[in-house]
Amino acid sequence: MGTPTQYKIGGCDVVFPHQAYGVQLSFMNKCSGKTLSLLCSSLAWQQREKKRIEDGLPSAYPPSAAPPPEAPAPGLATEIAQVVAELRRSSYRPRMAILASKKHYCVNKFALSKPSIEEACDELLKEGQCSYFKGTQAVVSSGYSSRMLIIKALQVHDIEELRSFARGQRACPYFLASKWSKVVGLCIEMREADMVFSPYSYLVDPVIRRALDISVEGNMLVFDEAHNMEDVAREAASMHLPAPEVLEIQTSFARAVAMNGKPEVYAPLADALLRLHEWLVAREADVAQGVIRIQKQNRFEKEEVVWQGPQLLAHLKDMALGADAVEALWLAVRVGGKALGQTSRLIQILKLLHEVSTDGSRDFRLVFSRTFMGAEGRRGGALRFRRGGDEAGSQWVSAVSLWCLNPEVVFKSLSELAHSTVLTSGTLAPLEGFASELGTPFDVRLEAPHVVDMARQVWAGVIGMAPCRTQLNGVFRNVSTEAYQDGVGASVLALVGIVPDGVLLFFPSYSLLERLTQRWQTTGLWKRLASAKPIVTEPRGGGPEALAEVMKSYYDGVAAGKGGLFMAVSEGLDFADANARAVIIVGLPYPAAYDKQVLEKKAYNDAGRARGLLSGSAWYSQQAFRALNQAIGRCIRHRADWGAIVLLDSRFEAPANQRGLSRWVRGSLTVQPSFDAALGSLRAFFERLAADTASFLAFLEASGCTLAAVGARYASLEAVAQDAVLDCFAAASEWLGDGKTLEQLAAVWKPCLPRGLLAAMGAGDADVAGGQVGSTGWCDAM
Numbered sequence: 001m002g003t004p005t006q007y008k009i010g011g012c013d014v015v016f017p018h019q020a021y022g023v024q025l026s027f028m029n030k031c032s033g034k035t036l037s038l039l040c041s042s043l044a045w046q047q048r049e050k051k052r053i054e055d056g057l058p059s060a061y062p063p064s065a066a067p068p069p070e071a072p073a074p075g076l077a078t079e080i081a082q083v084v085a086e087l088r089r090s091s092y093r094p095r096m097a098i099l100a101s102k103k104h105y106c107v108n109k110f111a112l113s114k115p116s117i118e119e120a121c122d123e124l125l126k127e128g129q130c131s132y133f134k135g136t137q138a139v140v141s142s143g144y145s146s147r148m149l150i151i152k153a154l155q156v157h158d159i160e161e162l163r164s165f166a167r168g169q170r171a172c173p174y175f176l177a178s179k180w181s182k183v184v185g186l187c188i189e190m191r192e193a194d195m196v197f198s199p200y201s202y203l204v205d206p207v208i209r210r211a212l213d214i215s216v217e218g219n220m221l222v223f224d225e226a227h228n229m230e231d232v233a234r235e236a237a238s239m240h241l242p243a244p245e246v247l248e249i250q251t252s253f254a255r256a257v258a259m260n261g262k263p264e265v266y267a268p269l270a271d272a273l274l275r276l277h278e279w280l281v282a283r284e285a286d287v288a289q290g291v292i293r294i295q296k297q298n299r300f301e302k303e304e305v306v307w308q309g310p311q312l313l314a315h316l317k318d319m320a321l322g323a324d325a326v327e328a329l330w331l332a333v334r335v336g337g338k339a340l341g342q343t344s345r346l347i348q349i350l351k352l353l354h355e356v357s358t359d360g361s362r363d364f365r366l367v368f369s370r371t372f373m374g375a376e377g378r379r380g381g382a383l384r385f386r387r388g389g390d391e392a393g394s395q396w397v398s399a400v401s402l403w404c405l406n407p408e409v410v411f412k413s414l415s416e417l418a419h420s421t422v423l424t425s426g427t428l429a430p431l432e433g434f435a436s437e438l439g440t441p442f443d444v445r446l447e448a449p450h451v452v453d454m455a456r457q458v459w460a461g462v463i464g465m466a467p468c469r470t471q472l473n474g475v476f477r478n479v480s481t482e483a484y485q486d487g488v489g490a491s492v493l494a495l496v497g498i499v500p501d502g503v504l505l506f507f508p509s510y511s512l513l514e515r516l517t518q519r520w521q522t523t524g525l526w527k528r529l530a531s532a533k534p535i536v537t538e539p540r541g542g543g544p545e546a547l548a549e550v551m552k553s554y555y556d557g558v559a560a561g562k563g564g565l566f567m568a569v570s571e572g573l574d575f576a577d578a579n580a581r582a583v584i585i586v587g588l589p590y591p592a593a594y595d596k597q598v599l600e601k602k603a604y605n606d607a608g609r610a611r612g613l614l615s616g617s618a619w620y621s622q623q624a625f626r627a628l629n630q631a632i633g634r635c636i637r638h639r640a641d642w643g644a645i646v647l648l649d650s651r652f653e654a655p656a657n658q659r660g661l662s663r664w665v666r667g668s669l670t671v672q673p674s675f676d677a678a679l680g681s682l683r684a685f686f687e688r689l690a691a692d693t694a695s696f697l698a699f700l701e702a703s704g705c706t707l708a709a710v711g712a713r714y715a716s717l718e719a720v721a722q723d724a725v726l727d728c729f730a731a732a733s734e735w736l737g738d739g740k741t742l743e744q745l746a747a748v749w750k751p752c753l754p755r756g757l758l759a760a761m762g763a764g765d766a767d768v769a770g771g772q773v774g775s776t777g778w779c780d781a782m
Contacts, residue, residue, distance in 0.1 A: 038222055043092045080197050084158045094194035097180035099202050104159055105174035107167045108132055135170040205236040207348045217417045226423035227626050230437045233407035237352050239345050242399040243280045250274050268332045275320040280398050283368045303370045304596050312366045323354040349402050352409050363406035365600055370396045403597055405604040408439025415440050433614040454668040457642040459685040462671045463678045464650030466491045473650045474587030479512055485519040491648055496532050496565055498683045501578035502558040505567045506631040508589035510540045538568040571630040576637035582644040583635040590624040625660035640726035697721035
């Protein structure tokens with residue numbers, strides 16, 4: 001860690017853990033930024049507001065209000081751990097809490113042994129059998145010594161640390177975190193948390209927000225990795241209910257009416273679900289009689305019919321789910337509480353449709369669908385889809401869905417409640433249309449360059465022609481041809497032959513990955529690829545465990561010096577350094593062109609052009625480029641990283657498609673005139689990097705540096721040299737905002753180069769130790 005540096009940003013004194021890059025200063029000046037920048041700048045502002053309130057000065061808040069919690073909201077627990085690690089690097093120590101699921105927090109061995117931790121927890125609580133839950137109240141209401149333990153726990157911590165603390169106190173970490181997110185003031189005075197971490201859905205999804213009693217009013221909301229916010233908001237206001245589940249829920253409510261003596265709670269819900277099931281049965285009859293025409297999807301295994309406008313409202317009224325019925329149902333689900341699950345979601349979405357949206361019949365679609373189910377039907381509590389066949393017991397299962405096509409319905413109400421809302425990601429581009437989709441103006445915007453030296457550390461090129469001179473254009477009509485499949489295979493084989501360590505190969509869909517895999521195995525190219533680098537393929541399904549297993553296999557192969565070729569579709573996988581010395585993009589990841597929901601969204605946007613929405617085709621294109629930019633970002637993960645970005649599709653030659661790429665890539669992208677030219681340029685890039693290491697290694701040896709002098713941290717002088725090259729990149733990124741060259745960095749190398757060069761300094765070379773390297777020094781090779 002470097003020396004903390006203080007900056008004056010927007011009138012706030014911001015303490016940063018090291019000298020900030022030019023880009024980070026820009027982020028902080030915009031009250032936004034990636035992770036460390038946004039944490040430091042927003043916490044500094046929060047501290048200033050606290051002081052103003054205490055001093056009785058005018059503030060952004062009413063004098064009686066506590067400063068708002070900040071809520072960075074990464075999507076996964078692992079990402080929360082990464083953000084917490086960044087917070088530790090700063091000098092700020094806010095009171096904090098982390099909201100996460102019971103799956104992440106539970107420490108009860110009985111619940112952990114069950115398939116569903118949530119269900120097991122509910123049963124234990126119902127029967128009063130969880131000693132950890134009982135212990136939570138004891139910790140919360142305990143005396144001074146225990147409160148001191150809480151103060152310690154409230155220092156910067158991650159999920160595992162809180163689990164460990166709670167287990168030691170025989171308390172439940174899930175319920176402790178929930179309490180601390182609202183009142184952590186047991187520590188000295190009653191005060192809300194300064195900072196609460198949570199997954200996106202806890203804030204964006206109104207059902208979860210209500211169930212967990214999360215208040216966003218007056219709070220500062222910071223969404224890191226927000227490139228999928230449009231999709232998250234739409235999904236939060238959408239749902240799907242199969243007929244068997246509707247009937248099961250209705251039966252449960254009817255039983256509750258008969259048994260618990262509270263008909264005012266469950267009778268309205270039982271009646272509404274009965275009407276909904278009757279509506280589904282009636283639509284089945286309409287299909288059988290040809291009264292309604294139904295459109296086939298997914299190789300004839302799914303059929304859908306969609307209503308909007310007055311027809312949508314009329315059908316909801318037939319189900320007893322019209323605007324006049326929603327308030328009574330809303331009161332019922334509020335009384336009924338957590339056990340209502342899908343019904344609570346249904347009523348919440350109906351409230352959004354009838355009361356929040358300015359035109360629910362325009363912003364939503366009502367869908368009746370029929371899906372072909374296998375003979376096994378239900379397994380493990382979930383409906384199991386089967387491919388084809390008419391085996392005994394197979395059937396068509398109907399369902400009702402509500403699709404929200406306007407993310408503004410969810411997001412705008414959230415942002416209007418909050419004090420301020422920040423969306424940030426390394427891949428928010430293209431920014432056009434983001435504000436119109438979310439219904440929020442976003443007065444402050446920033447599209448920043450990368451912190452790396454693009455000229456020295458990144459090779460970015462478009463290759464539109466295979467070695468056999470086949471055009472590489474991944475449009476639908478081409479991908480099924482053998483010429484295209486063989487062209488992509490030959491290109492990948494040539495590229496992995498010159499890229500060191502690990503290579504990521506991204507495909508737009510699992511179907512294309514499987515199609516190319518089958519072709520390459522038939523032609524023998526797969527075997528040639530495997531001899532160049534061990535191949536690992538992202539599993540389709542299997543859950544996090546299956547993915548973790550193949551990722552470990554890939555990482556181990558790269559670490560052992562064998563290299564690796566990782567074939568993937570999911571763009572959010574995390575790689576760095578030797579694990580991704582090149583990212584090869586095959587095609588463009590457009591959403592399924594004939595998916596009914598995609599077609600409806602495109603038509604919705606076309607109809608909304610007068611309201612400022614992007615056209616349907618522009619929206620469709622943006623979905624592809626956001627996913628694409630996320631995949632490209634896997635290559636460069638920090639300021640000392642380096643690697644190549646290869647766009648293996650001739651469509652990227654068009655300036656219009658290049659404009660969809662993130663700014664940091666656009667400025668460095670080169671359209672290669674031929675495959676041979678691209679291969680030569682890429683080979684030169686990696687050879688220059690190897691020469692940098694060799695140059696510094698020679699410098700170390702000439703200066704009399706020995707491995708013994710460097711210390712046990714390094715296995716060889718070559719490792720010191722490799723480390724020093726990365727230090728050089730890091731030093732360059734420190735000063736990119738000032739436009740300084742590496743040669744101009746000589747006087748400040750010592751504070752900027754903490755690894756390789758400091759190891760060399762330990763060997764006693766006078767010039768290096770003094771931070772002065774002359775014109776014959778290793779930087780000339782850069």
